[in-house]
Amino acid sequence: MSVSITLLGTGSPMPSPDRAGPATLISVTGGAVDEHYLVDAGRGVLMRLAAIGLGATNLTAVLLTHLHSDHITDLNDVITTRWVMTLPPAEPSPLVVVGPVGTRTVVDHLLASLEPDIGYRIAHHDDLHVAPGVVVHEVTDGRVDLGGEVDISCAPTDHRPVDPTVGYRLEHDGASVAAAGDTVPCEGLDRLCAGADALVHTVIRKDLIGQLPIQRMLDTLDYHSSPEEAAQTAARAGVGTLVLTHYVPPIPTGGDGADWRALAAAHFDGAIELGDDLHRIEITKGT
Numbered sequence: 487m488s489v490s491i492t493l494l495g496t497g498s499p500m501p502s503p504d505r506a507g508p509a510t511l512i513s514v515t516g517g518a519v520d521e522h523y524l525v526d527a528g529r530g531v532l533m534r535l536a537a538i539g540l541g542a543t544n545l546t547a548v549l550l551t552h553l554h555s556d557h558i559t560d561l562n563d564v565i566t567t568r569w570v571m572t573l574p575p576a577e578p579s580p581l582v583v584v585g586p587v588g589t590r591t592v593v594d595h596l597l598a599s600l601e602p603d604i605g606y607r608i609a610h611h612d613d614l615h616v617a618p619g620v621v622v623h624e625v626t627d628g629r630v631d632l633g634g635e636v637d638i639s640c641a642p643t644d645h646r647p648v649d650p651t652v653g654y655r656l657e658h659d660g661a662s663v664a665a666a667g668d669t670v671p672c673e674g675l676d677r678l679c680a681g682a683d684a685l686v687h688t689v690i691r692k693d694l695i696g697q698l699p700i701q702r703m704l705d706t707l708d709y710h711s712s713p714e715e716a717a718q719t720a721a722r723a724g725v726g727t728l729v730l731t732h733y734v735p736p737i738p739t740g741g742d743g744a745d746w747r748a749l750a751a752a753h754f755d756g757a758i759e760l761g762d763d764l765h766r767i768e769i770t771k772g773t
């Protein structure tokens with residue numbers, strides 16, 4: 487059994503030629519288990535999934551941390567592509583979307599915006615009879631029962647004034663991964679990542695962004711964690727590996743991010759992972 491974390495998109499709202507929008511794939515495979523959880527669905531997520539040989543139809547569920555646009559820009563693409571790529575004799579399989587309260591409204595509006603496309607395709611393809619199916623679970627705190635082999639739980643995070651927001655913890659056969667999303671250090675996140683093998687945390691460089699004479703950027707300082715704060719959270723919780731993503735400003739492509747790593751390492755003794763899109767971290771435990 488192995489648990490892998492793939493940083494599908496390490497970017498932010500700022501378009502980058504090299505970094506897709508926020509999206510992380512957590513896969514649990516081996517034995518009888520083959521489950522793939524997509525945490526957030528930012529810009530270009532299906533291109534990045536294609537790069538590792540997977541597509542929308544492979545997803546067990548989409549876990550949204552919050553409804554900021556950069557984290558959900560391509561949810562409509564996931565919905566549509568899963569629908570049109572499910573070919574007979576396979577039965578249509580609804581996309582499971584888990585997210586904070588408000589997710590159902592967003593999905594309903596996405597589906598409404600897709601109505602013309604849905605109509606065109608049903609009219610054109612004789613073997614396509616139904617609209618895309620989406621099953622939404624709005625969650626706040628506690629266990630998330632999706633019926634799979636992986637145990638999933640969530641807890642509130644603190645990205646105010648963006649509210650509500652949640653982080654997730656996935657566990658199987660003694661391996662555990664927490665995904666924080668955008669948040670400042672908080673009690674819910676501490677609970678979520680207590681003793682986890684890995685914590686995936688979005689970060690921004692407050693030391694750099696804080697020097698910019700752009701109020702719009704300065705506004706983002708108070709509701710994200712810096713690498714130092716993410717490291718402090720990881721240390722407090724006894725996390726094994728801290729995985730940094732959502733780099734603001736972007737780490738230059740091909741750069742080693744040594745300065746980011748050093749900021750985190752000053753507060754956390756465990757392993758620190760960061761990198762370009764498609765960077766993969768594997769946790770192997772048990773059988």
Ligand SMILES: [Zn+2]
Binds near residue numbers: 552554645648668
């Ligand atoms: Zn956000």
